[in-house]
Amino acid sequence: MVEHHVSSYYAATVNDRTAYPQLKGAIKADICVVGGGFSGISAALTLAERGYQVVLVEANRIGWGASGRNGGQVIAGISGEHNIARQFGADGTNLLRDIRYRGHDIIESRIAKYAIDCDFRRGWMEAAARPRHMDGLRRYVDERRAEGDELEIVEPGDIGRVLGTNIYHGGYIDRRSGHLHPLNLCMGEARAAASIGVRIFEDSAALQINGGAKPYVVTAQGRVDAGAIVLAGSTDHAFQRGRLRGLTFPTGSYIIATEQLTEAEAQAVNPQNLAVADSNIVLDYFRLSADRRMLFGGRCNYSNRDPKDLAAALQPRLAEIFPQLAHKRIDYSWGGRIDIVLTRVPAIGRLEPNVYYLQGYCGHGVNATHIAAEIVADAICGTTEKFDLFDKIRQVRLPVGRWAGNQMLALGMLYYRMKDAL
Numbered sequence: 001m002v003e004h005h006v007s008s009y010y011a012a013t014v015n016d017r018t019a020y021p022q023l024k025g026a027i028k029a030d031i032c033v034v035g036g037g038f039s040g041i042s043a044a045l046t047l048a049e050r051g052y053q054v055v056l057v058e059a060n061r062i063g064w065g066a067s068g069r070n071g072g073q074v075i076a077g078i079s080g081e082h083n084i085a086r087q088f089g090a091d092g093t094n095l096l097r098d099i100r101y102r103g104h105d106i107i108e109s110r111i112a113k114y115a116i117d118c119d120f121r122r123g124w125m126e127a128a129a130r131p132r133h134m135d136g137l138r139r140y141v142d143e144r145r146a147e148g149d150e151l152e153i154v155e156p157g158d159i160g161r162v163l164g165t166n167i168y169h170g171g172y173i174d175r176r177s178g179h180l181h182p183l184n185l186c187m188g189e190a191r192a193a194a195s196i197g198v199r200i201f202e203d204s205a206a207l208q209i210n211g212g213a214k215p216y217v218v219t220a221q222g223r224v225d226a227g228a229i230v231l232a233g234s235t236d237h238a239f240q241r242g243r244l245r246g247l248t249f250p251t252g253s254y255i256i257a258t259e260q261l262t263e264a265e266a267q268a269v270n271p272q273n274l275a276v277a278d279s280n281i282v283l284d285y286f287r288l289s290a291d292r293r294m295l296f297g298g299r300c301n302y303s304n305r306d307p308k309d310l311a312a313a314l315q316p317r318l319a320e321i322f323p324q325l326a327h328k329r330i331d332y333s334w335g336g337r338i339d340i341v342l343t344r345v346p347a348i349g350r351l352e353p354n355v356y357y358l359q360g361y362c363g364h365g366v367n368a369t370h371i372a373a374e375i376v377a378d379a380i381c382g383t384t385e386k387f388d389l390f391d392k393i394r395q396v397r398l399p400v401g402r403w404a405g406n407q408m409l410a411l412g413m414l415y416y417r418m419k420d421a422l
């Protein structure tokens, strides 16, 4: 049974309501992409731009998963960078430097090329949640500056000039990163993909996939025979086999959207219209929407159970940061699943010679999905340098089922939550 977009600020303001048909019957393609979030849509679009015939099957609606629900923060780099640098040394740091803003560039060029209206704004800040975090942020900024990136330190005493709160202990601003309306980006990229020939099917869950010499994907009413299959995003539990078994574990993250602020209120809380994430591991993140709502995203759910009342769970934290917003009505609240990989390095690899996967962005996926999709598309086209490096990463796989893995992850989250609080 197809699930529609979760009720959210994004679903209420989506500017493209295209419904794609269900797959019925057997069709052929060069590539069959499974999953219609950023990973899948971006891979399909890149491959179609390079001349491939692509079919994409989505179980629910395009943008139904994390891609249509997230905080909209377009953040430089990928999660787990230290593990890549540690394992691959100079090759790793060169890779990280090369891809750091690649997702941003892809997104911005598509917005321009395909006229995608998704409220993209530049300006992102990491705010020090504890005084001791500032040392780490300074070191990070120094390293990035040495590579040519232009980041601005916000001194602890200046935080009140950047945000309407004194709760943080400084931070840094990255003006190439920013924020956007993720569902509108996802729908816009899907429209772009369809416009150049990608055949998109919704309500078409892949129920069976087969690699081997003649790859195919089976849905309830159809079948796609293709030269290669791309499992894009955390697709079905049924595909968590082989190298995907025990690799990614979903955990909850939640967002509330206030009523619209006046221009003066918006100016007072976030005068530079920055997207902000704090420096905790289990972090808070927020930004203003284009119509001046405060979109405040909360700490991951470390008990691994969805809170019954999201507004009640998140609003006190918002009020702690911005007491001036404590009385604001909460118009929307929703949650989604973040896929955690224990090394925190996105899982990009091959299940079989012609079955690729990309997933596990650890809550840092708006840009990273676009980077990963290009790396997989490059590999399909024969350029495997970056793909091979990701494929070789020593990922940690838990030799337990998903339920037990989730309980262990919840314990880990609780540990980090306590560490953040010290």
Ligand SMILES: Cc1cc2nc3c(=O)[nH]c(=O)nc-3n(C[C@H](O)[C@H](O)[C@H](O)COP(=O)(O)OP(=O)(O)OC[C@H]3O[C@@H](n4cnc5c(N)ncnc54)[C@H](O)[C@@H]3O)c2cc1C
Pocket: 034, 035, 036, 037, 038, 039, 040, 057, 058, 059, 060, 061, 062, 063, 064, 065, 066, 067, 068, 069, 070, 071, 072, 073, 074, 075, 204, 205, 206, 207, 232, 233, 234, 235, 236, 253, 254, 255, 285, 297, 335, 336, 337, 338, 358, 359, 360, 361, 362, 363, 364, 365, 366, 367, 368, 369
């Ligand atoms: C609340 C929240 C806030 C976040 N905030 C940010 C943020 O501010 N910045 C950031 O960078 N990242 C953020 N993230 C993470 C980011 O949203 C994800 O990393 C990214 O969207 C993952 O995209 P994806 O395409 O890989 O997966 P998804 O968007 O989840 O897409 C996977 C798709 O596959 C489909 N599917 C599943 N099984 C099948 C099947 N068998 N057959 C066909 N289709 C199938 C699903 O229906 C789904 O549409 C956040 C995530 C959440 C949940």
